[in-house]
Amino acid sequence: MPNKKLQNDLKKIQEQYQENKGKAMPLTRPTLMQMGINFLWAVFNTYMFLENKTVEKSSFFNFWVMFFLLLMNIPLFIYKENEKESKNRFVAVYFFCALLVFTLFPFFISYNLAMVFTVASWLPNYIYSYSIKDKKTIDSLKGNTGCFTLFWLGLLVMSIIISISGHSLGTEVFPKGYNYGYLINILYNLFFIVSIYYSDRYRNMSV
Numbered sequence: 176m177p178n179k180k181l182q183n184d185l186k187k188i189q190e191q192y193q194e195n196k197g198k199a200m201p202l203t204r205p206t207l208m209q210m211g212i213n214f215l216w217a218v219f220n221t222y223m224f225l226e227n228k229t230v231e232k233s234s235f236f237n238f239w240v241m242f243f244l245l246l247m248n249i250p251l252f253i254y255k256e257n258e259k260e261s262k263n264r265f266v267a268v269y270f271f272c273a274l275l276v277f278t279l280f281p282f283f284i285s286y287n288l289a290m291v292f293t294v295a296s297w298l299p300n301y302i303y304s305y306s307i308k309d310k311k312t313i314d315s316l317k318g319n320t321g322c323f324t325l326f327w328l329g330l331l332v333m334s335i336i337i338s339i340s341g342h343s344l345g346t347e348v349f350p351k352g353y354n355y356g357y358l359i360n361i362l363y364n365l366f367f368i369v370s371i372y373y374s375d376r377y378r379n380m381s382v
Contacts (some may be wrong), residue, residue, distance in 0.1 A: 206375040209300050210368050216296040217364035223292070224357035236281035237356035238334040240290050241363055243278040244297045245327050247271070251304055289356030296364055330366045334359050 202210075250271040253263055282290060337355050 200376055202372070202375055205303065206371050209303070209371055212299055213296060213364040213367050216292070217361050217368075220289075220292060220296075220357045220360040220364065223289070224353060224355075224361065227288075227354055227357065236285040237287070237289050237293065237359050238331075238337075239281045240278055240293050241334060241359060242331060243274050244293065245330070247274050247278070247297075247301065250274070251301070287354070287356055289354060289360055292357070293360050293363065296360065300367075330362055333362055337362075 250267040253267040253270065278294075337358055
């Protein structure tokens with residue numbers, strides 16, 4: 176009896192998998208473009224991480240910048256929900272300015288080049304998402320699905336581990352002598368590629 180129940184459960188899972196697989200859509204051109212840009216940034220940040228031996232005292236501020244850059248998606252969600260409502264636009268601008276202040280704050284305390292590269296790799300997608308009019312494309316690019324939530328939480332956890340371990344513990348996994356701000360950037364670029372890939376490919380699925 177248990178074996179039969181297990182077989183039925185496996186059959187349901189396989190059917191669900193085939194159904195979801197059938198909903199997969201080809202990647203759109205904007206998504207491919209953003210994936211390509213972030214891949215190039217990932218390669219560049221990898222080079223900087225391995226070759227640049229200018230070690231920062233703490234990569235916490237790199238994590239800080241990345242954290243608030245990810246929150247900058249909030250104004251996009253609000254603004255694009257209904258552009259005709261002036262209230263939505265006001266709230267979006269308010270959030271944008273508030274988050275921008277928090278994002279730029281570390282630049283005046285512990286500026287380093289890795290922070291600039293974080294902003295530079297984030298900015299093209301944000302500008303592009305703001306400028307286009309097709310809502311489905313916007314949703315795919317900014318990750319208006321469960322993919323974005325998983326991407327955001329996973330990246331934050333890994334960045335916190337790197338920020339603490341890389342400079343405080345000096346473990347073999349995260350040895351001293353590297354600028355871990357670049358490693359955080361690499362994770363951002365790679366996770367972003369994965370996020371928009373699944374967000375765009377399965378855009379017809381409700382998550």
